[in-house]
Amino acid sequence: MTKRMSLMLFLVALVIAGLALWTKRNIEKGKxxxxxFAPPPAGVPTVVVKTQTWQPVLSAVGSLKAVNGVMxxxxxxxxxxxIAFVSGAxxxxxxxxxxxxxxxxxxxxxxxxxxxxxAKMDVERKRDLVAKRAIxxxxxxxxxxxxLQMQAAVSxxxxxxxxxxxxxxxxxxxxxxxxxxxxxxxxxxxxxxxxSLDPIxxxxxxxxxxxxxxxxxxxxxxxxxxISGRTFEGAVTAIDSRIDEKTRNITIQGTVKNADHALxxxxxxxxxxxxxEQTGVLAVPASAVAYATFGDSVFVVxxxxxxxxxxxxxxxxxxxxxxxxxxxxxxxxxxxxxxGDEVVSAxxxxxxxxxxxxxxxxxxxxxxxxxxxxxx
Numbered sequence: 330m331t332k333r334m335s336l337m338l339f340l341v342a343l344v345i346a347g348l349a350l351w352t353k354r355n356i357e358k359g360k361x362x363x364x365x366f367a368p369p370p371a372g373v374p375t376v377v378v379k380t381q382t383w384q385p386v387l388s389a390v391g392s393l394k395a396v397n398g399v400m401x402x403x404x405x406x407x408x409x410x411x412i413a414f415v416s417g418a419x420x421x422x423x424x425x426x427x428x429x430x431x432x433x434x435x436x437x438x439x440x441x442x443x444x445x446x447x448a449k450m451d452v453e454r455k456r457d458l459v460a461k462r463a464i465x466x467x468x469x470x471x472x473x474x475x476x477l478q479m480q481a482a483v484s485x486x487x488x489x490x491x492x493x494x495x496x497x498x499x500x501x502x503x504x505x506x507x508x509x510x511x512x513x514x515x516x517x518x519x520x521x522x523x524x525s526l527d528p529i530x531x532x533x534x535x536x537x538x539x540x541x542x543x544x545x546x547x548x549x550x551x552x553x554x555x556i557s558g559r560t561f562e563g564a565v566t567a568i569d570s571r572i573d574e575k576t577r578n579i580t581i582q583g584t585v586k587n588a589d590h591a592l593x594x595x596x597x598x599x600x601x602x603x604x605x606e607q608t609g610v611l612a613v614p615a616s617a618v619a620y621a622t623f624g625d626s627v628f629v630v631x632x633x634x635x636x637x638x639x640x641x642x643x644x645x646x647x648x649x650x651x652x653x654x655x656x657x658x659x660x661x662x663x664x665x666x667x668x669g670d671e672v673v674s675a676x677x678x679x680x681x682x683x684x685x686x687x688x689x690x691x692x693x694x695x696x697x698x699x700x701x702x703x704x705x
Contacts, residue, residue, distance in 0.1 A: 370686050396528060402518055420503050424496060426503070505522075506520065508521075535602070565581055611667075627677070644683050645673060
């Protein structure tokens with residue numbers, strides 16, 4: 330009986346061992362087949378981290394203003410007799426642009442000149458008579474006073490006529506005229522805007538915390554919407570004497586060369602105040618950073634053991650980084666990377682730590698400090 334039980338237990342153990350061995354072999358076979366069907370490593374572009382020299386800037390938006398700009402108007406009422414300028418054309422200082430009708434003033438001037446001539450003759454006659462003591466000294470004094478009054482009257486009429494000939498106060502560009510020949514103008518009526526365009530002012534504001542970085546003479550770089558492919562150089566020429574109490578911003582004025590008159594008053598411009606250069610900056614494309622609320626990171630490509638086929642393999646290691654300022658398509662890395670590290674430059678959203686990858690640099694994301702998108 331005991332021998333029979335022992336034999337039965339042995340047979341059961343033998344069956345169990347066989348089943349376990351068969352199961353193990355099936356699991357190993359399944360793993361091998363699963364490895365054959367594993368997805369291939371993700372193809373990713375990479376970039377090698379190098380030190381760079383950056384030009385730090387303070388960015389702002391501003392408006393252009395003419396160094397000299399005025400709406401030409403008249404301080405006397407009158408009818409427009411002649412328009413001597415073309416809308417949009419350059420004008421020179423002293424050029425007569427508009428003449429108002431002066432027929433009445435011309436007649437009054439001729440009358441005053443006739444009275445002046447008579448007063449001069451009267452003075453000449455009485456000069457001889459007073460020398461001969463033929464008339465009293467008081468008559469001579471009255472004649473001389475009358476002469477002075479007539480001279481003043483003539484000067485007044487000439488000034489009145491001159492005020493009805495409106496001239497350009499400075500060299501500049503005439504705008505679109507607001508009047509027509511024969512139109513009656515009231516005092517102060519607008520005639521034409523005149524703007525001097527070279528050089529031109531730019532005014533912009535910066536927060537109070539940048540105040541110590543500002544100084545007269547700091548270089549400026551401008552870009553204007555509607556003028557593609559060009560930047561304009563200038564310099565800070567004035568800093569406001571006070572900071573705005575509501576915004577805590579300070580207003581800065583710069584002067585920009587504008588020889589070809591490409592910039593016009595009233596334009597909206599982007600302004601950069603150039604600060605001293607920074608050397609040894611480690612930067613990566615902004616697309617290389619995996620942004621997260623708990624910390625930013627990049628994926629660094631590392632060597633791994635060769636695969637079954639003997640070819641080299643690459644893995645990525647997720648590395649936490651501290652970000653600095655951004656310039657164009659690049660962002661500075663303050664800590665977490667060293668020069669020479671190879672990082673994944675795009676498609677980081679599909680990676681995980683220690684994931685296998687295949688380096689494919691046939692297509693790279695934009696990585697410029699001064700990008701110029703085609704749709705801007």
